[in-house]
Amino acid sequence: MTSAATAKKAAPAASALDDTERGRLDAAIRDLQAGSRTWAALSVAQRATLLRAVRTSTAANVEDWALVAAESKGLNAAHPLRGEEWLSGPYSVLGALDAYIDTLTKLAEGRGALDGIRLGRAPGGRVAVDAFPLTGMDRFLLQGFTGQVWLEPGITPNAARRDAGLGQLSPGENGGVGLVLGAGNITSIPVLDVLYELLAHNRVALLKVNPTQDALVPVYERAFAPLIEPGFLRIVKGGPAAGAYLTGHDHLVHVHITGSAATFDAIVWGPGANGKRRRRENRPQLKKPITAELGGVSPIIVVPGQWSDADITFQAEHIATMRLQNCGHNCIAGQVVLMSADWPQKEQFRAALRRAYAAAPDRPIWYPNSDARMSQAAGDYPDALQLADRLLIEIDGDDDPTALENTEYFAPVLGVEELPGLGQDFLDGAVAHANEKLQGTLGANVIIDPATEKSLGSGFGRAIAALHYGSIAVNTWTAFGFITPTMTWGAFPGNTIQDVGSGLGVVHNALLLDGVERSVVRGPFRPFPRSLPFVNGGGRVTILPKPPWFVSARTAATVSEGLTRFRANGGIGTLVKTLLAALRA
Template sequence: MTQDAAVTTATKDAARQGAASASPELDDATRAALDADIALLQQGSRTWSSVTVAQRVTLLRALRTSVAATIEDWAGTAADSKGLRPGHPLRGEEWLSGPYSVLGAIDAYADTLTKLSEGRSALHGVRIGRAPGGRTKVDAFPLTGIDRFLLSGFTGEVWLQPGITPNTARESAGLAQLTPSASGGVGLVLGAGNITSIPVLDVMYELLAHNRVALLKVNPTQDALVPVYERALAPLIEPGFLRIVRGGPAVGAYLTGHRDLVHVHITGSAATFDAIVWGSGATGKRRRRENRPQLKKPITAELGGVSPIIVVPGEWTDADLAYQAEHVATMRLQNCGHNCIAGQVVIMSSDWPQAEQFRAALRRAYAGAPERPIWYPGSPVRMQQASDDYPDALVLADRLLVEIGDGQDATALENTEYFAPVLGVVELPGTGQQFLDAAVEHANEKLQGTLGGNLIIDPATEKALGTGFERAIAELRYGSIAINGWTAFGFITPTLTWGAYPGNTLDDVGSGIGVVHNALLLDGVERSIVRGPFRPFPRSLPVLNGGGRFTILPTPPWFVSARTAAQVSEGLTRFRARGGLLGLVRTLLQALRA
């Protein structure tokens, strides 16, 4: 695969498709237009350095207004581009993963910058405690009354790297906003093609965490959204803090090598990353051996991986089995599996008396989810690859379920990010702490990547494990961990962080380098942890829940099985954009019918 072909999309699929033809030279007119955009951004960088933190809060409020004005066009265009016809029950995904996520991030950043502009720490009013291993943890969600109500039962923590004290955390929170006049220059953001909020959130992080204005090159899958982006982000575009460009292989190659762009951020695959950093073919291999990267500027990246779903055995009711099976199916099938955090490998106990019941419930939930187009480029090829890897896999509607049996090799399943509706199940022996420790070790050592890991455990079993449970979580080496939740909740929560577990390098990049989102602007992040309710409402009521977390949510709107997900997701986004108690009440009534 040529470097140009990889840079074309700067997404997970670019390398997977294996396109290999040489790209054409960039024509003079396009080069001149790109140079002009970069020159404007250089001026914009100087302007940004003169904008005070208080003035940046005002800018964020203007940005919020312009984003709120586009939410219907944004969600509709995104759904149409993915083949979700009007009335399709999964169109709600595009409300939550698009404008809802961006509006939440703007609000959270505005709160952080307001504190800083008033001379307070970005962590003023945020509880800081201790996590296993002497780590400092920040209780980063919920921080508002509306989140405590609407998302009751869910909490989020950011664990900082060992050695960072609470005082250091408070003093360093704010990142580049602690020195707002120090310019970060002009950076390049190579936008993702699967989730429509990602390019916007990455641009915001460049601007606020690094004081770096951005040239955003959209993925070709997002071309239809460019007019929406331009209207939504006008408050950033007009003063020269952002430019948005389209383009093919030659544009990507030209920009990554441009001398006036000081940094690259990419959401993509490790193969794409390597093609940009080292080059492709024999030349790239030689450069890697000689440690001579062709990229002469820093790069950060979010690169996906194979995400585990660890199911800890316990005594579950039939309703628990059905609900958690739908939960697992959602982790794989949301956005048709075209997600860097789509759960791919279920790790369960072969000694669990209810193992076969759960397998049966999972087959039903996986097959019963609404059908939708496999829309992402290259996905049919990867589906065929999975079929070739596992010819005995169950074909359920437009999706594959791979149940690894005795003597079968799980290597392909555990090391290939299919980025398509392919879910696998592997079994390990043991119960209780023995199983949990083995499952954590298996996820750490056998599965490719360290981006996100999921774990499902009932309240009684978690209580019985005691400190052993928290010790196991500390051993699970992922940048985002969800306990009785899905790591997508961490992605959509702006005050949590998103990125690989730290320690990757240019030569061995794994799931990436650095973090994004992180609206508290924390320094020295190790991971974020989401904790959610094992049971939905009304089974979350204390008398029925065995000491588990209470939540007002029945089937959450992000579940692919939620019957009113489209209406609830749209209603929540409209409430986030414009408020309105009556509309929220209508949305909550719809949620009760999910």
Template sequence: MTSATTPDAPSAPAKRTPKTTAPELAEGERERLDRAIDELQVGAGTWAALTVAQRVTLLRAVRTSVAAVAEDWANTAAASKGLDGRHPLRGEEWLSGPYSVLGALDAYIETLSRLAKGTNPLDGVKVERGPGGRTRVQAFPLTGIDRFLLSGYTGEVWLEPGVTPNAARAAAGLAQRTPADSGGVGLVLGAGNITSIPVLDVMYELLAHNRTALLKVNPTQDALVPVYKRAFAPLIGAGLVRIVRGGPAVGEYLTGHPDLAHVHITGSATTFDAIVWGPSKGPGAAATTRRRRENRPRLKKPITAELGGVSPIIIVPGRWTDADLTYQAEHVVTMRLQNSGHNCIAGQVVILSSDWDQADAFRAALRRAYANAPERPIWYPGAPSRMHLATDAYPDALVLGDRVLVEIGVGDDASPLQNTEYFAPVLGVVTLPGTGQTFLDAAVAYANDELQGTLGANLLIDPVTETALGAGFERAITALRYGSIAINGWTAFGFITPTLTWGAYPGSTIDDVGSGIGVVHNALLLDRVERSVIRGPFRPLPRWIAGSLSLSKGGVGRVTILPKPPWFVSARTGAVVSEGLTRFRANGGTLGLVKTLLRAMRA
């Protein structure tokens, strides 16, 4: 970038009047925060003056800086979570950190490059009519390397009913269609659990909304601040991003700041309500109740949020082999135990058919997989107390060292499991009667009506059963009211795939926020998104080959080169494969990729 597009930061006045009140903050800290916002206001003008082509150049510089810090990023994140260099699950921090960000940058660069050339982000992308007046965008895979490395996985973005394919194309690009229209300065209250989230949320502020961004890092991620600053160095130097630390007092000061145009938070509904309405306990609780009654929110600016929920894992009865039972049990355990369960999208409630003749065999496989998964620290603040909530509610639960398995029996009260996002290694199993379409419809209704939140739902079904259900299966998927749906996959695949979208099912409001408001990621910059739908292979390599031979019986097997995905907690080579894939994403290199794939074959 030239000096014309990267002006020096303005000098700070010797004394200033605080923009908001926050008695817990020292005057010097208030001035520091005000100065950062002043610099971002200048940066908003800089950003609005850049052409889309210049923005592509800047994003490429960010990609270079992210690639340079990838190893430090993954190692710092792993150490902060108690995973040493030999821990078998340290690969999680490569995939959910720098890998995710590099993939997003590549996808955004492609979208903006198309816009800069005067072409549409959806040129060459299949856009078709979907169920119920929706439009479906075939958003994954879009590159040859993704088709190869992640063969068997596909992803669609479904737009809201009434959006036509032509309208989808016309709106693709969002704020990058009008780059000179500044969105001001946005506040990003960063997540505390997954290290890519704050970075991805900042990128979405810039690219979807033309807002420069002030990132307040969650205290759990303080160790990553030097890494974030190096990764964002091109944006920081241009005055487009500032990063600050601090606890609740800093957050309160910033959310009330008049010079910030928007707030985005990844966190809990409790924190969201405190920002919008005020504290629910203590001296301010009465005023909060009054504001709610009178519909006078304390927050005077728009807010978007991703807030988690209780995610279902629907097991559709079919005829599974012993290997299927073992593999899918490990799949379920991964959904719960990745990052020690400290995920907004962790699967929490397994919905099983009481009439499935293999239900007991699956339960046994699930218990084995849950017990055999590698041990790791429970590191997120408050997690032990939430685990105690589970064992208090279910004293007969199976406690396996650092994890809890709750199997709801006849007469048990399932409501604590249904309504508490434990954000810890607590997995529950509930049963419903029926098989086939009867069970599937009942499970969808249970997930929609009984489980808190609408962020993500997972569904496991063998290809013979899916084919037999036919249109009924697609109707059931359409009926699921979740912002991300994974069929024979985990919705975290949607999180890590930048051209898919991430966020709650539409309809939440500040009065009843549920799993949140709005979407992020969305590298195709699509408007009026309803959900993303991921489909994966039921069987890994080489077992899908045998499954494909059952075509005469109605089976449809998805081809994949993965014997076991590296994100499985049971993948023996998951750590080195995840690191290898990230290094390939960062730097390319055929030899390194071949070595990584050979290691993947030993997972």
């Protein structure tokens, strides 16, 4: 997210705030300072009880949450994609609360956060935590989907178990008051970031919502009243001037931001020429620690194999989803398809991808400045295929892929590049290309059929280990890792404030793991019933004919709402109706 096209407006001077606004923000911080002392006095068991109250109030507001979010994005009650706002909003937060409650309950009972959770080995001798599925319901509903968190090389299993728990291993420590600058695109992100501040770092939080989510503030205030009333959370609105004032506030000890690298640099170094000079001189204007999730250009590596017509159609729709969910306004949206120039089925797959990309439901391009980014993409690639509200860029021999590979368009823009080779040669080349050519290290997707993966043997695992991204998805989308609370979310380790890339640190991480390197999620290559072993000759079994997050799923809105209501309130009737709808997807 380093291009000018993705840069949000630099923050003006804090002096743009009037006395009333500064007083409002200062009062919120004073409330939180008192709340931080109360938080430090709570035992882990009391915190688990508090989270149960938060869960109850969140469950009571799921409908308002989803409807307000959908309306703010131009999705009316009949729109087929309105289910996105159920899954990416309240469903995600309820899942996180359940997972945190489980972790805190273990710790309160004197057990370890990883008690009952298997630790395995990943390539390079890394510890791999089997972080999903952990419940019987997840094993049933999401059969075929799994997730591991890989820890940094050198961490032993004993150290992993000992250190899991982070701030809840020393709950009496007062972490002070942190600032969360909320994301503007996905409604669960600000809340998930607040929970991580509280539980991983013992920091109470001042959440400044992005102006795109101002309409949700009343819903947030109702859902998270149990955190607001004792002073553990304050939610404020405001533009860049409020953000600038808060990031420089002496009584805030930490900043977390979800946004762009340009905004990050304006916070850390300052805007304009003065900021550039400070960066050259390594004199940051920000005097407190900062963590960040900043997006990037995500690859979709398509490993060639012998695919059926149904495989090609399904995976083309899968890729269209990776780009078009939330109209492409996602930090984790797939942007560059890397496929083999030597694959005999490449033209068939290209044609299927064009059809799937064109056939997805129309929707408003709603995120601020997206029109400008679309125009930039069209200017970068005037021969791109214009499909109503979206662009498909197919890089040919004479085209320069640099702009596509280094500009996070944050809009419905998908590119396709070809690389030489088949089998392991192609996969290794695609991994190297993604690592070296594409901007950022947040997430990467790999699609590979079971027979081809089997033929690669240990070479496939080595290739995944060589793919330096914080979240990797094999035969699913990295958004599955985002929505799974026991997985981690953040850039691959190694960035600095001088070269921030896709960000610093991780969030989500409901197992409260220390020393995280990446998360790896896996899904079935084929949907039900073609996922059955006697149909496809191998691979992962799933009960889903089509995942509800697919933009092509006919019953996605009904299924997403049903899953959220079931997560909120249970009820076998709700679950049965939802599963029947899923079978018609």
